[in-house]
Amino acid sequence: MQMIKTAVVGASGYTGMELLRLLLMHPNAQLCCVTSRQYAGESLASVFPRFAKADGSALTFIQPEAKLIKDSGAEIAFLALPHGVAAEYATALLELGIKVIDLSADFRLNDQQVYEEFYGTPHPAPELLQQAVYGMPELQGRSEAIREAQLVASPGCYPTSIILPLVPLLEAGLIDPQSIVTCSMSGVSGAGKSSNVLFSFCEANESVRAYSVPKHRHLSEIEQELGIAAGTPVTMSFTPHLVPTHNGICTTTSALLTGDASKISEVLEKAYADKPFVRLLGENNPADTKNVTRTNFIDIGWAVDQRTGRVLLYSAEDNLGKGAASQAVQSFNLMAGLEEQAGLHNL
Amino acid sequence: MQMIKTAVVGASGYTGMELLRLLLMHPNAQLCCVTSRQYAGESLASVFPRFAKADGSALTFIQPEAKLIKDSGAEIAFLALPHGVAAEYATALLELGIKVIDLSADFRLNDQQVYEEFYGTPHPAPELLQQAVYGMPELQGRSEAIREAQLVASPGCYPTSIILPLVPLLEAGLIDPQSIVTCSMSGVSGAGKSSNVLFSFCEANESVRAYSVPKHRHLSEIEQELGIAAGTPVTMSFTPHLVPTHNGICTTTSALLTGDASKISEVLEKAYADKPFVRLLGENNPADTKNVTRTNFIDIGWAVDQRTGRVLLYSAEDNLGKGAASQAVQSFNLMAGLEEQAGLHNL
Amino acid sequence: MQMIKTAVVGASGYTGMELLRLLLMHPNAQLCCVTSRQYAGESLASVFPRFAKADGSALTFIQPEAKLIKDSGAEIAFLALPHGVAAEYATALLELGIKVIDLSADFRLNDQQVYEEFYGTPHPAPELLQQAVYGMPELQGRSEAIREAQLVASPGCYPTSIILPLVPLLEAGLIDPQSIVTCSMSGVSGAGKSSNVLFSFCEANESVRAYSVPKHRHLSEIEQELGIAAGTPVTMSFTPHLVPTHNGICTTTSALLTGDASKISEVLEKAYADKPFVRLLGENNPADTKNVTRTNFIDIGWAVDQRTGRVLLYSAEDNLGKGAASQAVQSFNLMAGLEEQAGLHNL
Amino acid sequence: MQMIKTAVVGASGYTGMELLRLLLMHPNAQLCCVTSRQYAGESLASVFPRFAKADGSALTFIQPEAKLIKDSGAEIAFLALPHGVAAEYATALLELGIKVIDLSADFRLNDQQVYEEFYGTPHPAPELLQQAVYGMPELQGRSEAIREAQLVASPGCYPTSIILPLVPLLEAGLIDPQSIVTCSMSGVSGAGKSSNVLFSFCEANESVRAYSVPKHRHLSEIEQELGIAAGTPVTMSFTPHLVPTHNGICTTTSALLTGDASKISEVLEKAYADKPFVRLLGENNPADTKNVTRTNFIDIGWAVDQRTGRVLLYSAEDNLGKGAASQAVQSFNLMAGLEEQAGLHNL
Incomplete structure (x- = not known):
């Protein structure tokens, strides 16, 4: 069975926790790296008691450094980071050859001026805007684009x-x-x-x-x-x-x-x-x-x-599901060449 | 201190209960009659344990009959009844000289055809429609009209x-x-x-x-x-x-x-x-x-x-307050010649 | 992959719904029969909108008759029925060669007099009491007994x-x-x-x-x-x-x-x-x-x-999980010769 | 009508807010002083929007200084402060001739060693312990003691x-x-x-x-x-x-x-x-x-x-009512020579 080595960067909030929940149960994802400045050094199970005794829950949070994420073997990384911060990591990870699914707002807008109008700050990586695909697979032509993408901006x-x-x-x-x-x-x-x-x-x-x-x-x-x-x-x-x-x-x-x-x-x-x-x-x-x-x-x-x-x-x-984490996993499935529904059969 | 003898007809639902709560605490209302087909013969305190040991909570529910309500000495009656049923009681109570504050939809509309369109049934007492005042005291000229009204249709x-x-x-x-x-x-x-x-x-x-x-x-x-x-x-x-x-x-x-x-x-x-x-x-x-x-x-x-x-x-x-019971008490105050805020100082 | 044909008898309450949820996601269970007097003839998805578009959700509720359950091919049946009623179905299904996991109280007590004291009615099938295994696999020797059981009384x-x-x-x-x-x-x-x-x-x-x-x-x-x-x-x-x-x-x-x-x-x-x-x-x-x-x-x-x-x-x-449905699935796994954790990796 | 000038010291938490709610509606209490380090200078209504347009809600929070509280004319002060801090204010206010109802734990224990064992710190004002009355008026002889008390320790x-x-x-x-x-x-x-x-x-x-x-x-x-x-x-x-x-x-x-x-x-x-x-x-x-x-x-x-x-x-x-604020008001009524139920007819 195909196993994709996967990282979650910024895994301490609710979206991060939902990503972890989905990836720990995902038949084709191997969670190889979770980062959190706050929890570095602690195990997943100790930070999230819900995950204790689950396969993969012995994993330890590390510092969010691109080099360390690369060393973990990650092929695809989810970014559950604040906007502005996410763009920095996206840039660094892409350079290291890791595909990125960003759940922040940083790459959702095609027009950097609209970004500056709504987020009140210059865009941190405008050169990546054209490359990013807005990750809503149900829109026309979008699932094909996501399959080919290096950088997906997962919707709000x-x-x-x-x-x-x-x-x-x-x-x-x-x-x-x-x-x-x-x-x-x-x-x-x-x-x-x-x-x-x-x-x-x-x-x-x-x-x-x-x-x-x-x-x-x-x-x-x-x-x-x-x-x-x-x-x-x-x-x-x-x-x-x-x-x-x-x-x-x-x-x-x-x-x-x-x-x-x-x-x-x-x-x-x-x-x-x-x-x-x-x-x-x-x-x-x-x-x-x-x-x-x-x-x-x-x-x-x-x-x-x-x-x-x-x-x-x-x-x-679900604001944390189709509105965040599980929609991002849907893009993950497409980017990894998996069935679109892999790991998303939750009821 | 002026005390108005007051009845609540159909006091077993949430709006009825909120009316009882307000009237039991009202300095100028003497609750003299509460009716409920379901609870006739039971005390207020046994039906609503919240009210036990409060002044007035020893009152007993009676059957909803206009004659019995009149006999209780009620000067003003609140109707917390389903639409259609309310109109019957309003007619009977008005004939007996009791002022009526109806919390159902029966007298809110000026036009009986609109009533029939929205409620799917002929209006049960169209002759009263022109006499009823829509009880929203903040609207222009409305508080004056309520002061004079025999029949107030309290808003939804x-x-x-x-x-x-x-x-x-x-x-x-x-x-x-x-x-x-x-x-x-x-x-x-x-x-x-x-x-x-x-x-x-x-x-x-x-x-x-x-x-x-x-x-x-x-x-x-x-x-x-x-x-x-x-x-x-x-x-x-x-x-x-x-x-x-x-x-x-x-x-x-x-x-x-x-x-x-x-x-x-x-x-x-x-x-x-x-x-x-x-x-x-x-x-x-x-x-x-x-x-x-x-x-x-x-x-x-x-x-x-x-x-x-x-x-x-x-x-x-509050859907049960300004949206129902306490707004009706506001009309009660006006109809009874009391200060508009009497009994409504709750925080 | 081994697939066990499975029935849920009395699937319209919360325990039944949780059983359905677990079995629809279970890699080794094939839900072949769901019964409900109330919903007979309706699809799973129409009764439980949560399950719509899930694999197996096109299944139609049938009347709870032992013969029909047998005809569906069911090898193991879960009973999510009131006590008293459950015993009748257990008897009939066991006679037809279907293993039974009963989530009611009918077979949890070894002593039929204690049953009568606590449930206020004679035991409906006392002859089955000695055969039933109290389905708490963590207790000493219990998981072995469950593996061999035809009838498991799943705990409260x-x-x-x-x-x-x-x-x-x-x-x-x-x-x-x-x-x-x-x-x-x-x-x-x-x-x-x-x-x-x-x-x-x-x-x-x-x-x-x-x-x-x-x-x-x-x-x-x-x-x-x-x-x-x-x-x-x-x-x-x-x-x-x-x-x-x-x-x-x-x-x-x-x-x-x-x-x-x-x-x-x-x-x-x-x-x-x-x-x-x-x-x-x-x-x-x-x-x-x-x-x-x-x-x-x-x-x-x-x-x-x-x-x-x-x-x-x-x-x-979870009162519906380890306290009811998922603990019953744990027994199901043992009775079916599956890994104890099959289908129970939910987080 | 008798009006008691009343202060609430530390009025920004839930117990303080409940005290304010009760005192704003109390027929015999005149709220003359509310203190809060955090909100000093702001009006009651702006800090607690629930109280806007209520009588007394124009009052402004002041700094919690004993001298300022005295200057407000307060006869009785409620302390809704952390333990340790409360004792300091109690000492100062009592010296200024203001009766004190302390809702902290500082004066609930007769034995200062038990205080030190359970609160992990020396008692800040042991000389007041014998004078304080544990304010549970239903206990034998307690309501009489509260009537005479200068310092009431309101229970947890x-x-x-x-x-x-x-x-x-x-x-x-x-x-x-x-x-x-x-x-x-x-x-x-x-x-x-x-x-x-x-x-x-x-x-x-x-x-x-x-x-x-x-x-x-x-x-x-x-x-x-x-x-x-x-x-x-x-x-x-x-x-x-x-x-x-x-x-x-x-x-x-x-x-x-x-x-x-x-x-x-x-x-x-x-x-x-x-x-x-x-x-x-x-x-x-x-x-x-x-x-x-x-x-x-x-x-x-x-x-x-x-x-x-x-x-x-x-x-x-109610943990904030009989378990805190309203029980303290019950003591207030006794200390002020009012009817025990004054201002406590809420339903």
């Missing part, structure tokens, strides 16, 4: 839940690209493994609120991908909310219909019926986060609101 | 959270009334004290989803009140979501700006600065449900999205 | 969390068998997929309470197994509590030390160091349910309270 | 839930004082307003675990009060657990019966029937935290376990 959690339902409708010209209004609700793990008292149990429980208004950073990659699908620049309204669940993102998107409403189902079916991780729920059947947590699935339902001439799109995914 | 939970932020902007002509898109998130108590397995802990926890799409019944009263404010009929897009909190509604509304964005704060301040239960949070400061639970407050924040030309309105209230 | 959720920490100490004579006091806290899924309003989100959230006091049914099997270990009948105090989590059981047990406290670690290490699903956390390190949910692990910590001469034992398991 | 959250059910049984000689085993489950607010990642939503939700084993600091005051009731020193086993609720403590205590089990109800009734904040639930009726949150009630149920000769005591209180 909100973008995945917004882009996938909209793209087929934009491509088919069924909706007005300037009329999109989206509300998303994210579980608290989306804020990371944080010591901010705002995300403490007593502050987050029994609390629902919007945040990062009105211009969340993820808008940049969402509008980029929607613009590609629409064939014209897209500007949209997006409001993220924090809700008291551990994980899961529920997204509701509304857009004015410009085409034939009766074609919506057909267009979505054509786009996704054969995609292993997209589940179409049908009309008037909103998606529920509880059905997708800890999986790589995204569930999509829809409704036509005749009264307002709008289509409503309902999607649900 | 979603409507309160949507109408209050929008009305001043519509009245000032700052937004396009046909461009409104709203997402709301409600705690599970909004579904009532239900034995439906869908609302069991294991199904509702770690679950976020839209429901009742795309035409929730509350749209009828929302559009009615927005239409009055706009001076023109309004049709809008509204998506309610269920989130795992006990109570609280968080609402995010987006509308296209047609007027001067810089006037938003001024218009809202003018409308609400002197209203005791509306708290304006200012620009870019979304409302959080955790600050309003078990109170009669509604918190409102807002943002201007220059990129899309939209204003975003963020509101939070 | 509380018993597993209480028996495993205590047995080595009782066998070593380190504690007084009559001094045991246990408190357990269970997630709400322990109450089953229930429409009882007591287990609704609004009633169960922010609620912690004892229940089934002072003589919970599970005491019967706990005292049976502790008595075997102690070599003398054991009577103990056990209080179960309901806490607002989805799954997980946390158990704290206290017993008077009669032997050398310094031997506790050694005795536990000797018993469990080589058991794949028992993780010893060491002294003064209580177990946390969050580390074991959705796994077959049980975590065990302990402390010596010099002040009272007591040992404290802390254990955590 | 666990102690209240353990001491109140046990004291009448110990006084009546019904149980063996050396046989007590207690398990308590506390909501996360018991850990304070903490930025420790352990208490973040994602770590605390779906987590149940024991902690501070086997010798929690609160044991010292529990054993002191039980010893007074028993007339002999008491040593007991106590295990606290953390469960995912906001507030509430559920306690289950087991003890060997030495007297007549049939007298338990009578003894408890005699002790508590006329106490306004103790509710006796009767036999086989465990207490549920959801009925006491945000109140000053403690609910107590019990059961006799004939099999083991043990009595089980079940109690529930």
Whole structure:
């Protein structure tokens, strides 16, 4: 059986932990290197008691140095690092011949000026932007590009839940690209493994609120991908909310219909019926986060609101799964020449 | 001290329980009658252990019969009954000279045809529709009308959270009334004290989803009140979501700006600065449900999205409080000639 | 690769769902039959949207009839049925040559009088009691017995969390068998997929309470197994509590030390160091349910309270996992001649 | 109406916030001073948005200096400070003629050596120990002592839930004082307003675990009060657990019966029937935290376990209420010559 030597760089947060969980169970991945400045020298099992007595859990965290990662034999490295930092490691690892799947925002935007507008800092490695592939395998031509890529920019959690339902409708010209209004609700793990008292149990429980208004950073990659699908620049309204669940993102998107409403189902079916991780729920059947947590699935339902001439799109995914770690493993599978679903059969 | 003899008809659900909680603590209300078919003959304290040893908790549930309610000496009765049933009791109690505050949908709509469209049944007492006052005291001229009313239709939970932020902007002509898109998130108590397995802990926890799409019944009263404010009929897009909190509604509304964005704060301040239960949070400061639970407050924040030309309105209230029971008590205070805030100082 | 044809009888509750989840991912199980009176004729995927698009999810629920189960080719059947009902199916399936793993209480007790005392009804199939093996593979000689068994009585959720920490100490004579006091806290899924309003989100959230006091049914099997270990009948105090989590059981047990406290670690290490699903956390390190949910692990910590001469034992398991479904799969692996950990590598 | 000028020193945590909530609504308390090093200069309403637009919420936090507190006119001061720090303020405020209700552990123990054993530091003001009254008004002779006290040591959250059910049984000689085993489950607010990642939503939700084993600091005051009731020193086993609720403590205590089990109800009734904040639930009726949150009630149920000769005591209180802030307000009422229930009618 083919075994790919794999590193996870920056494995101490929730996305890193989910990557470890998936890779420890992956039949074709051999976790050979995990890094963490904070935990260097400690075993995986001692940092994450959940993993104790699992195969591979005796592995020890090392310092995040490109040379050490190379020495571990890693062929593909996941970066679960803050933006800005990720780009440095990507550059160094690529030079050492290691393929990189970056889960930060550093390589998701084609345009370095948009990066600077939304992230407030010059791009740390603009020369790599053209080479990076935005790792959403369900988009047209994308899985082929990922197979060939040295550097994949794995998408953000909100973008995945917004882009996938909209793209087929934009491509088919069924909706007005300037009329999109989206509300998303994210579980608290989306804020990371944080010591901010705002995300403490007593502050987050029994609390629902919007945040990062009105211009969340993820808008940049969402509008980029929607613009590609629409064939014209897209500007949209997006409001993220924090809700008291551990994980899961529920997204509701509304857009004015410009085409034939009766074609919506057909267009979505054509786009996704054969995609292993997209589940179409049908009309008037909103998606529920509880059905997708800890999986790589995204569930999509829809409704036509005749009264307002709008289509409503309902999607649900795991912000740490299809919105982060498992989608990155999906790219890993493609880059490594494995079956797209390898190691992603979790239910 | 003035004491108003008060009845709660249909007191076994969550709204009924919240009414009882408020009235047991109210300095000017004497709870003289609580009815429940299910619990007739049992004491308040045995049905609601939370109320044991409180003054008034020795009261016994009686059958919901108008004659018995009259005999209890009740001057004002709250109806926490299903729509359709409520209208019957309202008719009988009004005839017996008891003022009625109805928390069902039966008297919220001015137009009986809209009632039939949204509730799927002929209106049970159309002759009372013109007499009923929609009990949202913060709206123009409304508190005066409530003071004089024999019959108040207390608003629904979603409507309160949507109408209050929008009305001043519509009245000032700052937004396009046909461009409104709203997402709301409600705690599970909004579904009532239900034995439906869908609302069991294991199904509702770690679950976020839209429901009742795309035409929730509350749209009828929302559009009615927005239409009055706009001076023109309004049709809008509204998506309610269920989130795992006990109570609280968080609402995010987006509308296209047609007027001067810089006037938003001024218009809202003018409308609400002197209203005791509306708290304006200012620009870019979304409302959080955790600050309003078990109170009669509604918190409102807002943002201007220059990129899309939209204003975003963020509101939070308790679905059982300002969205139901405590707003009804606010009307009670006005009808009884009490201070508007009597018994509503909860924090 | 060896594939065992497997049936799940009574697959509509939470234990049944967890069995399905494990078996759909199991490399050596071929789910050939799922039964449910309620869902007969519907597909797995339509009843459990979580399983949609998974291999095997196209399977259709059938009526729970022994003949139909036999016709499906099933070699081993799991019974996730109420006690009393389970015994009937066990009898019929065993006669048809199908091995049975019963997750009800019907075959857990050696003594039919104890069954009648605790379950309030005559035993439905006393002739099978001697043949049944109590399916806790970590106990001495038990995994060998399970390998040979036609009928395994898979243990209850509380018993597993209480028996495993205590047995080595009782066998070593380190504690007084009559001094045991246990408190357990269970997630709400322990109450089953229930429409009882007591287990609704609004009633169960922010609620912690004892229940089934002072003589919970599970005491019967706990005292049976502790008595075997102690070599003398054991009577103990056990209080179960309901806490607002989805799954997980946390158990704290206290017993008077009669032997050398310094031997506790050694005795536990000797018993469990080589058991794949028992993780010893060491002294003064209580177990946390969050580390074991959705796994077959049980975590065990302990402390010596010099002040009272007591040992404290802390254990955590998933009530649906090691406390029900995954422990049953562990027996399945042994009965089928598979590796004990097959299909149980979940993290 | 009598108005007592009141200060809250250290008002930024959860206990402080609950004190503020109660005092802002208290008909006889005039909050004249709130201190917080962190928030000095900010208004109550800006630090605690829940309190905005409430009477008194315009008050500004000041630095915690005894002189400034005196200048505010405060007659009685609540100390919601860490142990060690509290004693310093108590000394200074008492010297300035301000009565003190200390919610820390500094004055709960009669014996300074026990303090040093459990808190690991010399007592900061041993000369005040004999003067302090342990503020549990339901204990014999205690409410009279509190009325006269200059310094009240308000009890801890666990102690209240353990001491109140046990004291009448110990006084009546019904149980063996050396046989007590207690398990308590506390909501996360018991850990304070903490930025420790352990208490973040994602770590605390779906987590149940024991902690501070086997010798929690609160044991010292529990054993002191039980010893007074028993007339002999008491040593007991106590295990606290953390469960995912906001507030509430559920306690289950087991003890060997030495007297007549049939007298338990009578003894408890005699002790508590006329106490306004103790509710006796009767036999086989465990207490549920959801009925006491945000109140000053403690609910107590019990059961006799004939099999083991043990009595089980079940109690529930709000850790921030009867376990902290509202119990302190109860002492405040007594010290100020008010009705014991003043301002504590919350439901």
